Amino acid sequence: MNLTSLPVLSTGYWAATAMIAAVVLSSTAGEVLTAAAMKSVGDLDEIRAHSGLKGAIVAVLTCPLFFAGVFFMAVAFFALLFTLNHLNLGLAGPATASLTVFTNAVAAKLFLKENVDRRRWTSAVLICIGVYFLAH
């Protein structure tokens, strides 16, 4: 079957793959950087108990990693808008939503050194497939 003949892939197989990859990777980068920022800031509930809400907001806004995370989240948002402008929602929606679940788990293990055990991998695979069916 010629994949480029499908209506959803009228822009070409590799172009579609690149657009979906851009959304997934920028979204994952945003999530991981934001998580790293919040880990470096520390427990927000404790900060709020000691310094109040203002102290907690200042602690977050003075962390450069937080802005890096927000930047990549914004990139992911505009990449998704661009992708939806070129690809069918039926392809882009489920693909980006489900792949992001999986790439986040991989990135959390690689970059945040989280202990993603067998229970979390199984859960990630189930939710990844579930989100695909739900978004399709």
Place this chain on the structure above:
Amino acid sequence: MAHRKLSLYQSMILILVAVCAPLGNTCLAKGMTSLPELTLAHPLALFAAAFTPWVALGIALLIGFFASYLTALSWADLSYVMLATAWGNMLVELLAHFCLHETVSYQRWLGVVLITLGVALVAPGPSHTEQPAPHNSGAPR
């Protein structure tokens, strides 16, 4: 992996993360589709759209999502928060079926079942990976 049980407050934060994002997106979608078509030629119309009831409610819910998401990430792993709050995705499906009496396909019901299984598997587990303490140089404190 150390098993640190979540407090009631922390569970409430995770519920807010799960609920606020899909409801916020739904409110935004409902608000934006009820508006006349917006173009970049009239950017003020886009600004005014933010003050219509459904869009404003959607923005408020998404601000609530981001605040609770940041709070959750400050005491729980990303891989835990992401998986344990995934049931928010199926909330919209359940609301659409039971409140709006919309027809939900078998494929979507299968998605709901798989997400439920995935969340049920990860939610009772450990929420936080204890990182090894930084090496102490031995300097007196």
